[in-house]
Amino acid sequence: MTVRTRFAPSPTGFLHIGGARTALFSWAYARHHGGTFILRIEDTDVERSTPEAVQAILDGMQWLGLGHDEGPFYQMQRMDRYKQVISEMLLAGSAYRCYMTKDELDALRAEQEARKQKPRYDGRWRPETGKTLPPPPDGIPYVVRFRNPATGVVAWDDKVKGRIEFANSELDDFIISRADGTPTYNFCVVVDDRDMAITHVIRGDDHVNNTPRQINLLQALGAPVPQYAHLSMILGDDGQKLSKRHGAVSVMQYDDDGYLPEAVLNYLARLGWSHGDDEIFSMEQFVEWFDLDHITASAAQFNTEKLNWLNAHYIKQADLHRLGDEVTQRLARQGVSIAGGPEITAVLALYRDRAGNLNELADAVHPFYVMPHPGEEIRAQHLTEVALNALLALRQRLSTTPWQTAELGQAVKQTAAELGLKMPHVAIPLRVALLGLPQSPAIDAVLEVLGRERVLTRLDAVLPC
């Protein structure tokens, strides 16, 4: 049997970090087994679903590189199929019409809650042998309810949580078709999972309580029951639950914030899953290793600092031309063009080991392309009379120094030596003159990459005429 998994988001917002991890695990499981990964858009909530959200989810999946093999399927386009199954169930007696109004239902629930009972449908329209139902009232649209087994237990071996059992007596007859004739979530999921021959349902653990209902439905339909793996939730950095109002951000925000997708993926892979002590691995390696047995059952707290560490690691590894493209774009957004400046890959080679994200990298590289204007405080502190004197001497030497790292380093050293100064007393003012900052990578390398012309121009700009 080939493995078929699916990711089934509802398009009511962007793809957030929790959804992304669910997608990643479903995708990896299918890939690991040479199976099929299906994308299904659960858009039956017409009120809240938007085409923008569909696009945002697609964009997020693409940025992460989680390609699907089938779909995207849209539930709204499968209405005829759902209605067909509902009429079959009505005919077979596994579902029935319920004429209770919404108001009556609300009243019932309020009363149950007042008595501190679990709110649930009381089965008043459920056909039972020997029970006479009232005649269907006129003018009241009906909903269709699933006739859930009244006794016994539903159980399954959850691949992450182990065996879970529910007593059928805890489950009420839930609505599968609304008064307006549209099918509901639990029903659509079941029909789709069956029609799409899903073998492994990997989803968030907020669905644990839906699972027994879905299994009962599946069985009523005579369909095979897939394996279930319920992933526990991801908490925010502060240990609080993520929500639209609190901390939940689009995966695309990570792009904006300067994260590489492979860093986000690697981080997410380790959040709730492990392979011994391995921390850093490629997606190829992840797919090879991934299994359901090593998924943690408890909730995990998101840790931005660890993500940052991984991101820094991947920036160090990344191809310089790719980093060049990323940084060029980010600079362009700030109105900075690299045209006419030093070779971007050469500059990046100096900075990639010291940046935590792409935006920091862009900021670091910025002064190479824009004439720096060190602030008053920095000038006062570093461009002292002694320092300027040294820079003047250095300027003269640099106008003839062969433009190679070793020679340039020598030039700075000799200047310092001749003036009886220590290295930092020359190198730091030089950094300020060249880049507007007292810190930089090795000064000889900075000189080399900047080029003689720009170096002399920048020195002249701080030197008194």
Added chain:
RNA sequence: GUUCCCAUCGUCUAGAGGCCUAGGACAUUACCCUUUCACGGUAAGUACCGGGGUUCGAAUCCCCGUGGGAACGCCA
């Protein structure tokens, strides 16, 4: 309220009865490297929620408690 789930360093986790005086990683601290800032290297501190069992032996199995979470929609 009811049902269900969860519980190892601050955080992510290893751990499937003896290999655990509990390992790795992030973070923290110290030192080293160094022309600055980083990077890197080395080292240190920090954890099995509590109580009962089972067993020769429990972080690992069972029960209870405590704490946290989820669900109980004509939302998904």
